[in-house]
Amino acid sequence: MNDNLTAERATFVTHLECSLTGERYDADTLHNLSRAGRPLLVRYDLNGVAAALSRDALDARGTDLWRWRELLPVRRTANVVSLGEVETPLIPIPKSGGANVWVKDEGRLPTGSFKARGLVMAVAMAKELGVTRIAMPTNGNAGAALAAYATRVGIETIVFCPEDTPEVNVREIAAQGARVWRVNGLIDDCGAIVAKGAAEGRWFDFSTLKEPYRIEGKKTMGLELAAQLGWRLPRAIFYPTGGGTGLVGMWKAFDELEALGWIGSERPRMYAVQAAGCAPIVRAFEAGEEHAERWEDAHTVAAGIRVPRAVGDFLILRAVRESGGKALAVGDPAILSAADDAARRDGLLLCPEGGATLAAYRQALRDDEVDEDEEVVLFNCATGLKYPLPAADQRLDRHAAIDFDRL
Amino acid sequence: MNDNLTAERATFVTHLECSLTGERYDADTLHNLSRAGRPLLVRYDLNGVAAALSRDALDARGTDLWRWRELLPVRRTANVVSLGEVETPLIPIPKSGGANVWVKDEGRLPTGSFKARGLVMAVAMAKELGVTRIAMPTNGNAGAALAAYATRVGIETIVFCPEDTPEVNVREIAAQGARVWRVNGLIDDCGAIVAKGAAEGRWFDFSTLKEPYRIEGKKTMGLELAAQLGWRLPRAIFYPTGGGTGLVGMWKAFDELEALGWIGSERPRMYAVQAAGCAPIVRAFEAGEEHAERWEDAHTVAAGIRVPRAVGDFLILRAVRESGGKALAVGDPAILSAADDAARRDGLLLCPEGGATLAAYRQALRDDEVDEDEEVVLFNCATGLKYPLPAADQRLDRHAAIDFDRL
Known part of the structure; x- marks a missing residue:
């Protein structure tokens, strides 16, 4: 039986690091970009991981995403959130x-x-770090993943998407419990709104690479x-x-x-x-x-x-x-x-x-x-x-004589 | 590494059996319903399976559908077809x-x-038994699964669905290489067309439970x-x-x-x-x-x-x-x-x-x-x-002053 979601496992994050300057930041506190305005990368005690976990032990676990727990940032098992992140074939x-x-x-x-991979982790960390309100720009799929996981852990979510985002994505986001707005612009225009609200302290900014x-x-x-x-x-x-x-x-x-x-x-x-x-x-x-x-x-x-x-x-x-x-x-x-x-x-x-x-x-x-x-x-x-597929509209009248040769 | 698709494994089908009368039918030949007009069930030498496969050996395999090979009818590994049948969470x-x-x-x-489970097996067996043309009635999802697997093994497919079948299903079936017809009726009306063509030897009938x-x-x-x-x-x-x-x-x-x-x-x-x-x-x-x-x-x-x-x-x-x-x-x-x-x-x-x-x-x-x-x-x-989701149409003008309190 797969116990990746419930087993207590050691964690190994040491710190975060600016991807441009290498400047060091504390783990286990909220961050967006570095002071240099660049993404932060999570660093681990990999010697510690190697000592705690062998390839064989890993192979023996269930194959879902949470099998990698020692290489992931979530400290407390109670903060692990899941909607069934299967190993993709x-x-x-x-x-x-x-x-x-x-x-x-x-x-x-x-x-x-694949947005589920990023968002399951970001939402679990948001929960771990006490975030209660998240906003994010999205072209569709990231918003849907955020909505689903945030709903699951009880975090409020506001999503902004370009006005021509496919209807299915917008509806999915809303159905899964987020508030969603169509904006007359592209994703970086949506991102600007999120950044403005975040600067005013209205929410935490979940834009791509803006949280670690x-x-x-x-x-x-x-x-x-x-x-x-x-x-x-x-x-x-x-x-x-x-x-x-x-x-x-x-x-x-x-x-x-x-x-x-x-x-x-x-x-x-x-x-x-x-x-x-x-x-x-x-x-x-x-x-x-x-x-x-x-x-x-x-x-x-x-x-x-x-x-x-x-x-x-x-x-x-x-x-x-x-x-x-x-x-x-x-x-x-x-x-x-x-x-x-x-x-x-x-x-x-x-x-x-x-x-x-x-x-x-x-x-x-x-x-x-x-x-x-x-x-x-x-x-x-x-x-x-x-995504839209090409139309396929052939009709057959069952009351008429059927010409089987043309089917 | 998961070798469920490629490993040679023993197979244990002994015969098929009428689900109503218990009448016995040969394995490894084409069948639709029994002479009593009822579904045929596949029977296995379960003692043989028990001798060949332990629960532990099973647990050590990849978790996809083909791990169950000893309890499945496909004889030759070359006939195993797959689009990645993951264990569902x-x-x-x-x-x-x-x-x-x-x-x-x-x-x-x-x-x-879930139609993929049935159709991956039925198509693999159709391939094994030399079928070259399949027809099926569908409410949508079965047709899509049939189309995908049949396309993969090079079997021609004709699908009939009720006229109000959702557009996405019809398009998916066509996109995956099948010919698809909307029929003015319900699924059993579609089934009647399939049965008629099968009786005329035009195709093999893949209706639910009509093949084993x-x-x-x-x-x-x-x-x-x-x-x-x-x-x-x-x-x-x-x-x-x-x-x-x-x-x-x-x-x-x-x-x-x-x-x-x-x-x-x-x-x-x-x-x-x-x-x-x-x-x-x-x-x-x-x-x-x-x-x-x-x-x-x-x-x-x-x-x-x-x-x-x-x-x-x-x-x-x-x-x-x-x-x-x-x-x-x-x-x-x-x-x-x-x-x-x-x-x-x-x-x-x-x-x-x-x-x-x-x-x-x-x-x-x-x-x-x-x-x-x-x-x-x-x-x-x-x-x-x-499936259709409820509309969610809130718009935000990025050029106007944004009232963050109402977001």
């Missing part, structure tokens, strides 16, 4: 991808997206991948990149696993995938910049990666470069056609952002950036069921 | 349900519903539940009942587990939950009948249980009665309000059929049919994201 897509292409299907998580714990939840993608593959990593990872928490989180996870001696020094090439209509990281990558300027007139069908400005831009760029990967932009037609192809040929429904990773993989293959013999993992960040 | 709903109420969230399966293997897939709900609870069962199970394959399948699973010596003779009380607008099993249960007549003018928001006539009616009624449970009907308002409550208070989005189980549980609690101290499992058979 790796699904081959031989026909639409290739013989060595796996999709990590994050749509199986609570609220149907979402990244700790997201890093479980990297931990999980290593465990699933028998403690090795794929040759390349294609990751749909908006705020980039997941990519940065995985990169951090790999370092922590190496420090524990559970994996070696090999790393996958990290491909940050963006949409051609909103590609600030790609532009900065190609220009050799360390930071990315805001992308004006952002537009793409893949709303989850329509993020004009990422506060963790330099962390994304650093991880991509250190890994020997690239930042890649793909157009909406390629995104839609890749998603359509995966469903029609491999029976796997991807979200548009997942489609973007497949499109980027195909492009990389054409450009000899990857080889078809290389093991590759694409991240499908949400269930395809949240 | 048990999620407490303390506020909307009670301290001892767990939801088994089947929405985490491929294509977002969907029930084998669905029984994994019962196997999984026992394993998750540490080889014991809850006191009561509330199951949304349309065709009833899952309920019948779980009942079969419990007997097989007892024969293996892995659980004792205790059984949960099985509650077959139907909608007040389509409750043929409830009517038959209350009248003390063994079979259920067709329900005329069937209507309910919970389309998945809008099944006017179930070919396995007597199997459902038998299991419910043997278990000491009941068949219960709940009205649409109670269904919607239960689902709303679970989302708003416990952060868990249920599908309407899942809402029906919570509504039925509450009703049973009021009627002293269950006690709040009893451990109860409700089946949420699909992700709530496939």
